[in-house]
Amino acid sequence: xxxxxxxxxxxxxxxxxxxxxxxxxxxxxxxxxxxxxxxxxxxxxxxxxxxxxxxxxxxxxxxxxxxxxxxxxxxxxxxxxxxxxxxxxxxxxxxxxxxxxxxxxxxxxxxxxxxxxxxxxxxxxxxxxxxxxxxxxxxxxxxxxxxxxxxxxxxxxxxxxxxxxx
Numbered sequence: 730x731x732x733x734x735x736x737x738x739x740x741x742x743x744x745x746x747x748x749x750x751x752x753x754x755x756x757x758x759x760x761x762x763x764x765x766x767x768x769x770x771x772x773x774x775x776x777x778x779x780x781x782x783x784x785x786x787x788x789x790x791x792x793x794x795x796x797x798x799x800x801x802x803x804x805x806x807x808x809x810x811x812x813x814x815x816x817x818x819x820x821x822x823x824x825x826x827x828x829x830x831x832x833x834x835x836x837x838x839x840x841x842x843x844x845x846x847x848x849x850x851x852x853x854x855x856x857x858x859x860x861x862x863x864x865x866x867x868x869x870x871x872x873x874x875x876x877x878x879x880x881x882x883x884x885x886x887x888x889x890x891x892x893x894x895x
Contacts, residue, residue: 757798764789 734744756771762784763770769792773785787795844852851857861867 755796 751829760772761769762772767789768786770784770786771792772782774780775783848857859869861869
């Protein structure tokens with residue numbers, strides 16, 4: 730259960746606040762230091778040097794080319810992941826789904842055929858209906874099946890209706 734209170738500032742403030750995290754642009758205005766003579770100077774992290782922030786100067790066309798690489802195609806949405814949903818955090822914490830080990834019981838259950846009615850009857854009552862009731866050694870086999878008979882009520886009803894019609 731999550732307990733949420735209504736925002737004191739209103740819905741417009743909430744959308745504005747969350748929009749900063751979900752719909753960021755490739756570079757903010759604060760990182761751009763100078764634009765002069767067709768060159769753009771901005772602050773970037775140099776990950777080869779312990780993520781030190783350093784100024785980088787690029788030609789205007791190269792800056793725009795790199796900037797447009799961050800523009801998503803139509804209908805694509807970029808949502809940044811934080812906390813345990815971040816891909817680096819998942820990798821560090823080893824939060825990958827691992828299929829649980831199959832136990833011997835699960836494998837045996839999967840390999841077994843479904844229980845038949847005769848097997849169920851023997852399991853529940855302890856009586857094997859196919860075993861001879863007299864000697865308890867021999868096995869009874871089906872010679873032929875008798876057809877199902879109608880219930881007596883339907884026979885009487887059928888006889889009454891035919892006698893009235895004649």
